Amino acid sequence: MELRPELVSDPVDGYTALRQEGPLVRVTLPGTQTPVWFATRYEDVKALMHDPRFVRDHRKLPGTNIPNLGEEMLAAYGLPLEYTEYLTSLVVLDGPEHARLRGKVVRAFAMRRINALRPSIERLADALVAELAGRDRFDLMADFAYPLANKAVCDLIGVDEGDQEQMCDWIRQYVSGESPEEIVAGLEGVVGYTKNLVKRRRDAPNGDLVSGMIADPDHTTEAEMIAMIFLLINTGHTPPVLFLSSALLTLMDHPDQLARLRSEPELLDNAIQELLRYTTPVTIGATAYATEDLEFAGVAVHRGEAVTYGLLAADHDPDRFEGPARLDITRTQGSGEPHLAFGGGAHYCLGAALAVMQAEISLDRLLLRRDSLRLAVGRDELEYACWPGEGNHLVRLPVRI
Ligand code: HEM
Numbered sequence: 001m002e003l004r005p006e007l008v009s010d011p012v013d014g015y016t017a018l019r020q021e022g023p024l025v026r027v028t029l030p031g032t033q034t035p036v037w038f039a040t041r042y043e044d045v046k047a048l049m050h051d052p053r054f055v056r057d058h059r060k061l062p063g064t065n066i067p068n069l070g071e072e073m074l075a076a077y078g079l080p081l082e083y084t085e086y087l088t089s090l091v092v093l094d095g096p097e098h099a100r101l102r103g104k105v106v107r108a109f110a111m112r113r114i115n116a117l118r119p120s121i122e123r124l125a126d127a128l129v130a131e132l133a134g135r136d137r138f139d140l141m142a143d144f145a146y147p148l149a150n151k152a153v154c155d156l157i158g159v160d161e162g163d164q165e166q167m168c169d170w171i172r173q174y175v176s177g178e179s180p181e182e183i184v185a186g187l188e189g190v191v192g193y194t195k196n197l198v199k200r201r202r203d204a205p206n207g208d209l210v211s212g213m214i215a216d217p218d219h220t221t222e223a224e225m226i227a228m229i230f231l232l233i234n235t236g237h238t239p240p241v242l243f244l245s246s247a248l249l250t251l252m253d254h255p256d257q258l259a260r261l262r263s264e265p266e267l268l269d270n271a272i273q274e275l276l277r278y279t280t281p282v283t284i285g286a287t288a289y290a291t292e293d294l295e296f297a298g299v300a301v302h303r304g305e306a307v308t309y310g311l312l313a314a315d316h317d318p319d320r321f322e323g324p325a326r327l328d329i330t331r332t333q334g335s336g337e338p339h340l341a342f343g344g345g346a347h348y349c350l351g352a353a354l355a356v357m358q359a360e361i362s363l364d365r366l367l368l369r370r371d372s373l374r375l376a377v378g379r380d381e382l383e384y385a386c387w388p389g390e391g392n393h394l395v396r397l398p399v400r401i
Pocket of ligand 1: 090091092102153231232233235236237239240243280281282284285286311340341342343344346347348349350351352354355356
């Protein structure tokens, strides 16, 4: 079965039929051809995230007929395969190799370090809102969410202040480029800058994340550092921007919930968790491959077959969340078993705390301290683009305040 982009991005009706069909359903993801086993039920998705019989690193499975979905997605974007090197980082590694690399940056994401970023993110959010309030209309993604996410992740990594705007332009070009040339130019911009940054920090370390990786006694290769920084820059922008825009839209679509949040702002943290469950911007997880012929939830999976899971699907599973199609900002997620918007297991989102902090600052400034945020176009005029392997994503969010 071919997963259409509209289905992948539809939290309410998209996955009901698939969930009923079975624990694993054979599908092709939007824009790709390699068949993949797809899990949509909450318990199965969680089990897959922890199942060591599946690996993400395709190189661990030598064999002539084993399809490489990762390479197919690169090709779908028009990216030459030589760029795989820059994209080979945490998300596609397993076991000790993954743990070794993750250990090199995990300290930068400690709560204390994230909290230290708060004042500068707040200052930027205030300045942006003050400036944008004077405009007739603006794009909430390009003019607010991107600059904010960019500031947060660039400060976290150690991108010099004077270079941060350029970094934002490159990553937007990479994420939203309309031709392979544009996408490659964005990627090369980030990679070229990163190589230079590593060289500068080698000569003069300053205690930032890059200096930390260089100083690590367990040697990090140049390629590992570049791929890691590229991953952090990419994940530091795309999901937070998508989440903020879809969270705002969702609240605008649910005026009763928005009114409740305004009258009880102490619900904001809980509302963010519910919005994460409800809109889950990373709709589909990474691909893994079966290392042996095996049985998963009663389904026979052969060595080398690709498996992935629907995070949005799991977060709308009625067996786990009562009335999942209902947005309820007072919903309790249940301790230890929350929504899966940040994934789970060894690959749990490194930037979850940073993302929540950004959302909290943004929703507070945009929706709670003022009540004037409105769409500047009709709800049905919003534009979406389909990303290979992922589905539809909002391209811009024209609003006024
Ligand atoms: C609302 C915003 C965000 C959402 C919903 C989100 C979601 C996710 C999900 C679902 C995964 C796991 C994917 C999988 O295993 O298949 C993930 C991994 C990751 N995220 Fe996030 N993310 C967000 C923001 C961020 C931010 C701000 C950063 C910071 C730079 C970040 C960095 C990462 C990294 C590095 C990984 C890979 C971890 C690993 O493989 O060990 N994310 N994220």
